[in-house]
Amino acid sequence: MIGEWLDIGRVDEIPLRGSRTVQVAGGDDIAVFRTGESQVFALLDRCPHKHGRLSQGIVHGGAVACPLHNWRISLSTGEALGEDRGCTPVVPVKVTAGRVLICRASTLKAAA
Amino acid sequence: MKHEPIRIGEADTRLHMVVIGNGMAGCRAVEELLARDPTRYRITIVGAEHHVNYNRIMLSPVLAGEKTFDEIVINDHDWYADNGITLLAGDPVIAIDRAARTVTTRGGITMDYDRLLIATGSDPFIIPVPGRDLPGVIGFRDMNDVGAMLAAAEKGGRAVVIGGGLLGLEAAHGLALRGMTVTVLHLMPTLLERQLDEAAAWLLRTALEARGQTILTGADTAAILGDAHVTGVQLKDGTELPADLVVMAVGIRPSVALARDAGLDVGRGIKVDDHMVTSDPNVLAVGECVEHDGQVYGLVAPLWDMCRALADGLVEQPSGYRPAPTATKLKVAGLDVFSAGDFSGGDGAEDIVLRDASRGIYKRVVVRADRIVGAVLYGDTADGNWYFDLLKKGEDIAAIRDALIFGQAFASGGGQADPKAAVAALSDGAEICGCNGVSKGKVLACIDGGAHSLDAVRSGCKASASCGSCTGIVESLLALRLGGEVETGPKTMCKCTSFGHDDVRREIVAQGMRAIPEVMQKLHWSTPDGCSSCRPALNYYLLCALPGEYVDDQQSRFVNERLHANIQKDGTYSVVPRMWGGLTSPKELRAIADVVEKFNAPMVKVTGGQRLDIFGIRKEDLPAVWADLNAAGMVSGHAYGKSLRTVKTCVGSEWCRFGTQDSTGLGVKIERATWGSWMPHKFKIAVSGCPRNCAEATIKDFGIVCVDSGYELHVGGNGGIKVRATDLLCKVATEAEAIEMCAAFIQLYREEARYLERTAPWIERVGLAYLQSRLLPDAEARAALAGRFFYSQRFSQDDPWAQRVAGAEREHHAPMARFQPQEELA
Numbered sequence: 001m002i003g004e005w006l007d008i009g010r011v012d013e014i015p016l017r018g019s020r021t022v023q024v025a026g027g028d029d030i031a032v033f034r035t036g037e038s039q040v041f042a043l044l045d046r047c048p049h050k051h052g053r054l055s056q057g058i059v060h061g062g063a064v065a066c067p068l069h070n071w072r073i074s075l076s077t078g079e080a081l082g083e084d085r086g087c088t089p090v091v092p093v094k095v096t097a098g099r100v101l102i103c104r105a106s107t108l109k110a111a112a
Numbered sequence: 113m114k115h116e117p118i119r120i121g122e123a124d125t126r127l128h129m130v131v132i133g134n135g136m137a138g139c140r141a142v143e144e145l146l147a148r149d150p151t152r153y154r155i156t157i158v159g160a161e162h163h164v165n166y167n168r169i170m171l172s173p174v175l176a177g178e179k180t181f182d183e184i185v186i187n188d189h190d191w192y193a194d195n196g197i198t199l200l201a202g203d204p205v206i207a208i209d210r211a212a213r214t215v216t217t218r219g220g221i222t223m224d225y226d227r228l229l230i231a232t233g234s235d236p237f238i239i240p241v242p243g244r245d246l247p248g249v250i251g252f253r254d255m256n257d258v259g260a261m262l263a264a265a266e267k268g269g270r271a272v273v274i275g276g277g278l279l280g281l282e283a284a285h286g287l288a289l290r291g292m293t294v295t296v297l298h299l300m301p302t303l304l305e306r307q308l309d310e311a312a313a314w315l316l317r318t319a320l321e322a323r324g325q326t327i328l329t330g331a332d333t334a335a336i337l338g339d340a341h342v343t344g345v346q347l348k349d350g351t352e353l354p355a356d357l358v359v360m361a362v363g364i365r366p367s368v369a370l371a372r373d374a375g376l377d378v379g380r381g382i383k384v385d386d387h388m389v390t391s392d393p394n395v396l397a398v399g400e401c402v403e404h405d406g407q408v409y410g411l412v413a414p415l416w417d418m419c420r421a422l423a424d425g426l427v428e429q430p431s432g433y434r435p436a437p438t439a440t441k442l443k444v445a446g447l448d449v450f451s452a453g454d455f456s457g458g459d460g461a462e463d464i465v466l467r468d469a470s471r472g473i474y475k476r477v478v479v480r481a482d483r484i485v486g487a488v489l490y491g492d493t494a495d496g497n498w499y500f501d502l503l504k505k506g507e508d509i510a511a512i513r514d515a516l517i518f519g520q521a522f523a524s525g526g527g528q529a530d531p532k533a534a535v536a537a538l539s540d541g542a543e544i545c546g547c548n549g550v551s552k553g554k555v556l557a558c559i560d561g562g563a564h565s566l567d568a569v570r571s572g573c574k575a576s577a578s579c580g581s582c583t584g585i586v587e588s589l590l591a592l593r594l595g596g597e598v599e600t601g602p603k604t605m606c607k608c609t610s611f612g613h614d615d616v617r618r619e620i621v622a623q624g625m626r627a628i629p630e631v632m633q634k635l636h637w638s639t640p641d642g643c644s645s646c647r648p649a650l651n652y653y654l655l656c657a658l659p660g661e662y663v664d665d666q667q668s669r670f671v672n673e674r675l676h677a678n679i680q681k682d683g684t685y686s687v688v689p690r691m692w693g694g695l696t697s698p699k700e701l702r703a704i705a706d707v708v709e710k711f712n713a714p715m716v717k718v719t720g721g722q723r724l725d726i727f728g729i730r731k732e733d734l735p736a737v738w739a740d741l742n743a744a745g746m747v748s749g750h751a752y753g754k755s756l757r758t759v760k761t762c763v764g765s766e767w768c769r770f771g772t773q774d775s776t777g778l779g780v781k782i783e784r785a786t787w788g789s790w791m792p793h794k795f796k797i798a799v800s801g802c803p804r805n806c807a808e809a810t811i812k813d814f815g816i817v818c819v820d821s822g823y824e825l826h827v828g829g830n831g832g833i834k835v836r837a838t839d840l841l842c843k844v845a846t847e848a849e850a851i852e853m854c855a856a857f858i859q860l861y862r863e864e865a866r867y868l869e870r871t872a873p874w875i876e877r878v879g880l881a882y883l884q885s886r887l888l889p890d891a892e893a894r895a896a897l898a899g900r901f902f903y904s905q906r907f908s909q910d911d912p913w914a915q916r917v918a919g920a921e922r923e924h925h926a927p928m929a930r931f932q933p934q935e936e937l938a
Contacts, residue, residue: 008929017641017667020928032928036641053683056671058644065644067671067679072644100928107931 005101019055031055041075042093048086126154127226134159137399138231144423160204175286208374234364234400243336265290269356276303280361297331312490386432387425416549439500446623450496455486466517482510495519501542535588548574606645613866649867659904672752688751693779694722703744721758738913747911759783764801773818775801788908792865813871823850828875836872859901
């Protein structure tokens, strides 16, 4: 299937205030988050600090706390919040008819 | 029965004032008088109850178990003594002779007076239905009623509360907290109809029902059933409700019998003029028993105004009582409610309404001709005082109308949501504490007079000292006036809340909260769903408070507790199977060796806690690893959790030539009893077979050192950054005693330590003597603690690995999708 967007599954497969991953062969995983208000975001699953798996962190408000050293990363911009400095690439994502779609080009870039 | 008048303090030639009623109004009137002229009158107070003067508004928290009687005393015995007041408690006045100017008590004491003050308050209205006099039918008015309710709740069973007003709902809440099954009967179609409109009443009803109370509105009581004791209530529609206790809380009536018998002018209450003088110039009356200008009163704010007017009159500087509009700011069963003025609507009244269903907030301001005439707030009452201030001053709100409903901070410009700015903007005359009638100006004067902490303000000017709902405003005033100089209590949990860990825990238990969003809603969390600090803490506090009932929130767990393994810096996990007391077997060792080879684990290591740690396991492989380990009989070692980690042992008397007891066997027993329990932080145990202490028991959270005559029990040790050796808790003779003490200690730690506080800092904070006082002298209390621990263990000793292997929460391990760029590009 060729298109601009990749269908990765139903939105309710991601727990509220939780995250799932998309494995990309040859590259970093992509972490797909769902907030308490059911908004969906996607980031490279890699903290800018020590490369912790953001998908394993606690999601609160519009941010995720990295499980390794508790850096808080904004889900919408990928930027570290508070005193910390750093940025994780954002993967465009949209929800259509209950399906989660991520941007093909960004996913290919993640694999590169 | 005629007695000679007793003359107390014969040589004292001052005017004698006798106060009938030792309640809030009577004593407040005396306080106001003493503040104006401490020596003019010789004062005697006669009270029907045996107690000193206490805060009747606070009976609900006593019933709910949030406060003790001592905490609601307003004036203790010293106050009477220091002010030269004679107190006759427990001996009610039964007659007034106005001609002779004497009063006589039931005990037969007759005394003369120069001025008489009647402050008899009110009586609960008992509806005239058959069975109303049965044992088990009570009102909710004084400490005796609270005592009766507590005694009934001890036995459990069903309570029916007649009356869905403030008192009734408070009684129902307290009884429900005490474990009774509660039904509220209310005659009107909506609860609290005098304080709330329909929408707010519905929100309140829904919230109460969600907590397990049954609410019947439009319920008209026909009879109370039972022979020797109440057994039920029958409604006019024929419904019968079983009941072991019936509380009548349908309303109050001014207590006027004494005044009427004495021939004073009595309508609905004892008629008084603006200076609280009755139809007899030597007799005054104040409080709920009076009728002023055709009105009777049941709220506390107007009573305080009456007391001021009365005292001004007694020192010949008459000011006169003027009824003012009243506002009600309440916590009904822990829910914030505010109302003021007239919210009945009608011609020319315009409503401005804001609802936030997800936060359970409802606000309604009623405006007539550009002036606020009424307001109802539910869920968020922070702006109540501001609306009430605008209402009392009759201020024109046309200019701020668009933003009015969003509250003061927003409407006063700038859109800043800073509560300090909101408080700063209040006028000096604005009432801060409705219970005690304290204005902003008075609070500030109190702070300027040296009160630099919340407690100091409370004792200085009484602001926030009664129901406590204005505590936040008083704190803001402190911060405003003193900047960083405020002397504060414990630190807050995190930036999401103004409460400390202990406050949050206490409220969770006191209010019977059952879920994280509920805690955040009720305790006014400033963030929508908390943060990575408070969420795990709340999850733990609820889990500890509601064993077997609370549903663990996986999204509020740190990754290690969610995946039941330890995350490593490269994103793989390490897996530690449990080895009871550090013992293992060929079968277990083979299974571990097989797992290491099968999953290419790059390293296996012996841990400090006598276990084997398998490193480098991928998240997706965890369930398969666990399945293999489960098959050999091993379960999760919880090396990843804020939980019981390991019980380390030495070989003890079975092998060692120095061993005094079977330390290995005892260690295994203790680990079997305690594994799987969630704690505020990690918890390690060790058992050494002799004082040589090879298991290093004296740097564990709970350590046992066996000696010839029994077992030394040590607590509060840890290795780590700052090594702390244990304190000796006590010595016991048998294994059974050691296990019970271990369970009791763990439960005390679970219930009282703050989340992420290990036993070492906890003990440094509360002191060893405190632990000993809780664990040693009272065998029953100790058994109760241990009992609660073992009860909660019933729900936690389920191997989480086996659950995951069986397919639970598979989504934590498997990726949602896989993507192969090569295939895509091909």
